[in-house]
Amino acid sequence: MIRLEPRERVPIWLAGIAPIVAIIVTLVLCSALILWAGEPVFQSYLLLVEGALGSKFAISETLSRATPLIFTGLAAAVAFRAKFWNIGAEGQFYFGALAVTWIGTGLFSLPPVLMIPILFLAGAVAGGALLYVPVVLKTRLNVDEVVTTLLLNFVVILLVSYLIEGPWKDPMSLGWPQAAPIIEQGELPKLLERTRLHLGFVVAIVAAIAVWFLMKLTVWGYEIRAVGFNAEGASFAGISINSTVIRTALISGGLAGMAGVSEVAGLKGYLTLDLSPGFGYAGIAVAMLAQLHPLGVIASAIFLSAIFIGADSMSRSSDVSSYIADVVTAVSLLLVLLSVMLVRFRVRWS
Amino acid sequence: MNQNLPTEDNSATLEEILKLDGITKRFGNLTANDGISLSLAVGEILAVLGENGAGKTTLMNIIFGHYVADEGSVEVRGQSLPPGSSEAAIKAGIGMVHQHFTLAENLTVLENIILGREPLFSIRQKLSAGRRKLRALSEQFGLDVQPDTLVGDLTVGQRQRVEILKALYADAQILILDEPTAVLTPQETENLFATLRSLVKKGMSAIIISHKLNEILRISDRIALLRRGKLIGVVDAKDADRDQLAEMMVGRKVTRPKTQSLKAGAAVLKLENVSTSGASSSEDLKNVNLSIHAHEICGVAGVAGNGQNSLADLICGIRAPSSGSIELMGKKLTRFDCRTVVKAGVGRIPEDRHAKGIIGEMAVWENLVSEDLRQPPFIRGAFLLDKSAGCDHAASTIERYDIRCPGPQAETRLLSGGNLQKLILARGLSRQPRLIIASQPSRGLDEGAIAYVHGQLLEARKHGAGILLISEDLDELLSLADRIAVIFRGQLREIPAEASHDIRQIGLMMSGQEAV
Structure with missing residues (x-):
C-alpha cells in the first residue's frame, strides 16, 4: 500500500527540480502516443523542439503565442492567490478586445506613445469592469463566482458576435465577420522584422514583473495573499476581505483585458470571433503550472506555447497529429501538480 | 529522579486487550516515538501524559493506523494489527476521538455517525436503524444529542459527544481520546469522566492523551509518561503526585506564576445593555453590562456556546452590537471593525489560534506585523511593505517573547502550538494594550506554555492593562481572575465577591441556576 506523509522540511533542490522532472516524465509518457502514430520518438521530439525554438522565426512565433497566455496566466494567478476563482478570463479577454476596437478604430487619433498606453488602459478597464459584476455579486450576495464568471464568457462572446456581424462589421471586409482594423497609431510595433512578435510581449513581461512586485512587496499583495x-485570519488582523477581493478581481480582469488588447492591436490588427483559441481558459493551466508565481507564469506560458507551436510544426512534417500538444499540456499539468504534492509529502511503501 | 519507577510495563496480570511492543517512529531526523512498549488491560483507563511534541499523538496515530511504525508492533487481544490500516484498527474495536474533530459540519449528527459505516452501494440508507442504535447508545451511556441537528450548530462539547458516539456506534472496545478535555468545561469534563467510567465498567478500555495533570490523576488507573518520544515511566495514578508528574513530564521544575493584589484603576471597557443578534439564540448576548478596570483581570466562566464567542467577537471588533453602547478607554465606540479596536488599544488573543490568530502559510514576520500593516515603520510610501523593518521587528520580538522558530522568515504553520500562542501574545501585547481580550488563552497548551501565557497576562495586568479572560478552564479563572462573571445563554452575571471562589456556586450559575 502507498502512503503519504508530510515532510517537515522541504529541501530547496527538491522543490526546484520537481517541475523539471515532471516535464521530462510528461515527454516520456507522451512518447507512447508518438509510437502509436508510428513515428520515431526522438526524431519527433526533435522536430517539435525545432518547430518551437529552432529558428528566429520559430522563437518569434512561440513568444508571440505566449504573449496572451502570460496575460491570462497572470490574471488567473492573481485571482487564485486570493482564492477568487476567476474562470472568466476568456470573456474579459474579449471585453478588452472590444474596448480596443471601439477606441482604436478611429474614435480619436493620437501619436503612438500616447495611443498605445491608452489602448492598454482601456482594455484593462474593460476587463476589470466586466469582472466587477461577478465580484460585487460575490461580496454582496455571496453568489458563487465560478458560475458567474464562466457564464459571462458566453454572454461576451455572443455580444462580440453580434457586434462584428452587425453594427461594428467592417464594410471593407468583403463580408467576413470582423471589425474595422486598428488605426496605424494604435498598432503595436513589431519587435523583430518580418515576424509577428510585437510590443505586447514586452508589456506582458513588464506586467509579470509588476504583478510579482505587487504580490511580494506591497500591502495590497500582502492582503491578497492573506485573504487567500x-x-x-486576515479579517481578524483588520484586513477587509471584500475590498481585497474586489481589488484582486479588478487587477485580474484588467490583466485578462490587456491580453485582448495585445492580440487585436499587436497580432491580428482587427477583432474577429476566432481571436482566442481559448487563451482565457489556457491561462488557468498556465497559472497552475507556474504554481501561481507571477514570474513562473512567463516560463509556463512560453513552455505551453512552445509545445503548441512545436506540435503544429511537427504535425506538418510527420504523421503525429498536432493534438499531441493538448495531451502534453494536460499530462504536464497533472504531473506538475503531482510533483508539487510529492515535494510536500513523502511516499511510503508498505 | 525516577529510579523507583518501573520503566517496563508489568500489568500483564490483568486481561490484556492492547499491547504495543517497541514502537519506533522517525520523521526525518526527529524520533517521535522511541521504542515504546505499553499494554492496556480490559476495563482500564490508561493516560498517556506528555508535553506537546512528546510523541503522544504520533503514538495514537500508529495504533489507529494513520501512521506506519518504523519498528515495533501493535497487538489487539494477541493478534497483531496490520500496520497502517485504520480499517483493521476499527474492525479490531479501536475507536479514536480526535483532538480536532473529524465531523462534517454540513451533515446531521446521525449522518455523521453512520458515515463510512454503511455499505457503499445500497439503495436504502439505513437511517432508521441507525437512529435506533444511536438512541440506544446515547441512553445507555448518557450521551445526550439530537440525531437530526446539523453538526455545524453544535457546541464543541456536543461535537465531542458525537465523536464518542461515532466510535461506540462502530462497536469500539478500546477508546482513544486525544486531549478530550482541552475543549470542555469542568462540568462537561465531569460528564465525560462519568461516561468513561461507565464505559470501562461495561468492559471497555480507554486511553486518554492529555497534559492536564489534575484531570489525569482523577480519571486514569495508570499513567504512562512520554518525554521527547521516550517512555519515561508508567505509574499507578493512586500513587502519583501532581508536582512530581509535572516535573517528569517537562524534565525540569515548573514554577507557576503568582498573582499579586493590585488596586483597580480607571475603566478601560464598559459595556452597557449590549445585545447582539445574528448568532444562535443561546450565543447572542442579551443586555450585557460589564466594566473592566486597569490592573484587573475579569474572568468569564461558562459552558461553551453560551455567548462567549459573541462577547469575544464584539470586543475584538469582528461583530457590532445590535443595541447598547461600548466604551473603550472612556470613549464611546462608534465604528466596529478590527482596525479601530486595535488602534484604540485593545490586545486580542483569539480562541482559535489557527483559524483567526495567524495565517499559517505566511512568514512569522508577516504575521507579527499583520495588525500594523498600514502603519510606519512597516509601510514605505503609500503601499510598499518594508520587509526589512518587519524582519527587524520580528527578530527582536522573537527574542523578547522567546518564540522558538528558525527565524522571521519561517513559515508560521510550522510552529508548535505553544510558540504560535507566544507569537499571538507578542503581537497583541507588544504594543502595550490597555485592554486585553484573551479567549481560552491556554487551551491545548502544555504546562510550560501555560505558565508562560499566564505570566505574560499577569505582567500586563501589573503594567496597567485590564484583562477580559474568557475561559472554560475554571482552575485558570480561579487562579488568575480578580473577579469572575458567568455567562449563560447570552446573559452575563457577576458572581458576588464573597462567593467568587466558590466552585459549586460558579458551576450552578454556569448551568443557569440562580445563585442561592
Whole structure:
C-alpha cells in the first residue's frame, strides 16, 4: 500500500527540480502516443523542439503565442492567490478586445506613445469592469463566482458576435465577420522584422514583473495573499476581505483585458470571433503550472506555447497529429501538480 | 529522579486487550516515538501524559493506523494489527476521538455517525436503524444529542459527544481520546469522566492523551509518561503526585506564576445593555453590562456556546452590537471593525489560534506585523511593505517573547502550538494594550506554555492593562481572575465577591441556576 506523509522540511533542490522532472516524465509518457502514430520518438521530439525554438522565426512565433497566455496566466494567478476563482478570463479577454476596437478604430487619433498606453488602459478597464459584476455579486450576495464568471464568457462572446456581424462589421471586409482594423497609431510595433512578435510581449513581461512586485512587496499583495490563505485570519488582523477581493478581481480582469488588447492591436490588427483559441481558459493551466508565481507564469506560458507551436510544426512534417500538444499540456499539468504534492509529502511503501 | 519507577510495563496480570511492543517512529531526523512498549488491560483507563511534541499523538496515530511504525508492533487481544490500516484498527474495536474533530459540519449528527459505516452501494440508507442504535447508545451511556441537528450548530462539547458516539456506534472496545478535555468545561469534563467510567465498567478500555495533570490523576488507573518520544515511566495514578508528574513530564521544575493584589484603576471597557443578534439564540448576548478596570483581570466562566464567542467577537471588533453602547478607554465606540479596536488599544488573543490568530502559510514576520500593516515603520510610501523593518521587528520580538522558530522568515504553520500562542501574545501585547481580550488563552497548551501565557497576562495586568479572560478552564479563572462573571445563554452575571471562589456556586450559575 502507498502512503503519504508530510515532510517537515522541504529541501530547496527538491522543490526546484520537481517541475523539471515532471516535464521530462510528461515527454516520456507522451512518447507512447508518438509510437502509436508510428513515428520515431526522438526524431519527433526533435522536430517539435525545432518547430518551437529552432529558428528566429520559430522563437518569434512561440513568444508571440505566449504573449496572451502570460496575460491570462497572470490574471488567473492573481485571482487564485486570493482564492477568487476567476474562470472568466476568456470573456474579459474579449471585453478588452472590444474596448480596443471601439477606441482604436478611429474614435480619436493620437501619436503612438500616447495611443498605445491608452489602448492598454482601456482594455484593462474593460476587463476589470466586466469582472466587477461577478465580484460585487460575490461580496454582496455571496453568489458563487465560478458560475458567474464562466457564464459571462458566453454572454461576451455572443455580444462580440453580434457586434462584428452587425453594427461594428467592417464594410471593407468583403463580408467576413470582423471589425474595422486598428488605426496605424494604435498598432503595436513589431519587435523583430518580418515576424509577428510585437510590443505586447514586452508589456506582458513588464506586467509579470509588476504583478510579482505587487504580490511580494506591497500591502495590497500582502492582503491578497492573506485573504487567500486564511480569510478569517486576515479579517481578524483588520484586513477587509471584500475590498481585497474586489481589488484582486479588478487587477485580474484588467490583466485578462490587456491580453485582448495585445492580440487585436499587436497580432491580428482587427477583432474577429476566432481571436482566442481559448487563451482565457489556457491561462488557468498556465497559472497552475507556474504554481501561481507571477514570474513562473512567463516560463509556463512560453513552455505551453512552445509545445503548441512545436506540435503544429511537427504535425506538418510527420504523421503525429498536432493534438499531441493538448495531451502534453494536460499530462504536464497533472504531473506538475503531482510533483508539487510529492515535494510536500513523502511516499511510503508498505 | 525516577529510579523507583518501573520503566517496563508489568500489568500483564490483568486481561490484556492492547499491547504495543517497541514502537519506533522517525520523521526525518526527529524520533517521535522511541521504542515504546505499553499494554492496556480490559476495563482500564490508561493516560498517556506528555508535553506537546512528546510523541503522544504520533503514538495514537500508529495504533489507529494513520501512521506506519518504523519498528515495533501493535497487538489487539494477541493478534497483531496490520500496520497502517485504520480499517483493521476499527474492525479490531479501536475507536479514536480526535483532538480536532473529524465531523462534517454540513451533515446531521446521525449522518455523521453512520458515515463510512454503511455499505457503499445500497439503495436504502439505513437511517432508521441507525437512529435506533444511536438512541440506544446515547441512553445507555448518557450521551445526550439530537440525531437530526446539523453538526455545524453544535457546541464543541456536543461535537465531542458525537465523536464518542461515532466510535461506540462502530462497536469500539478500546477508546482513544486525544486531549478530550482541552475543549470542555469542568462540568462537561465531569460528564465525560462519568461516561468513561461507565464505559470501562461495561468492559471497555480507554486511553486518554492529555497534559492536564489534575484531570489525569482523577480519571486514569495508570499513567504512562512520554518525554521527547521516550517512555519515561508508567505509574499507578493512586500513587502519583501532581508536582512530581509535572516535573517528569517537562524534565525540569515548573514554577507557576503568582498573582499579586493590585488596586483597580480607571475603566478601560464598559459595556452597557449590549445585545447582539445574528448568532444562535443561546450565543447572542442579551443586555450585557460589564466594566473592566486597569490592573484587573475579569474572568468569564461558562459552558461553551453560551455567548462567549459573541462577547469575544464584539470586543475584538469582528461583530457590532445590535443595541447598547461600548466604551473603550472612556470613549464611546462608534465604528466596529478590527482596525479601530486595535488602534484604540485593545490586545486580542483569539480562541482559535489557527483559524483567526495567524495565517499559517505566511512568514512569522508577516504575521507579527499583520495588525500594523498600514502603519510606519512597516509601510514605505503609500503601499510598499518594508520587509526589512518587519524582519527587524520580528527578530527582536522573537527574542523578547522567546518564540522558538528558525527565524522571521519561517513559515508560521510550522510552529508548535505553544510558540504560535507566544507569537499571538507578542503581537497583541507588544504594543502595550490597555485592554486585553484573551479567549481560552491556554487551551491545548502544555504546562510550560501555560505558565508562560499566564505570566505574560499577569505582567500586563501589573503594567496597567485590564484583562477580559474568557475561559472554560475554571482552575485558570480561579487562579488568575480578580473577579469572575458567568455567562449563560447570552446573559452575563457577576458572581458576588464573597462567593467568587466558590466552585459549586460558579458551576450552578454556569448551568443557569440562580445563585442561592
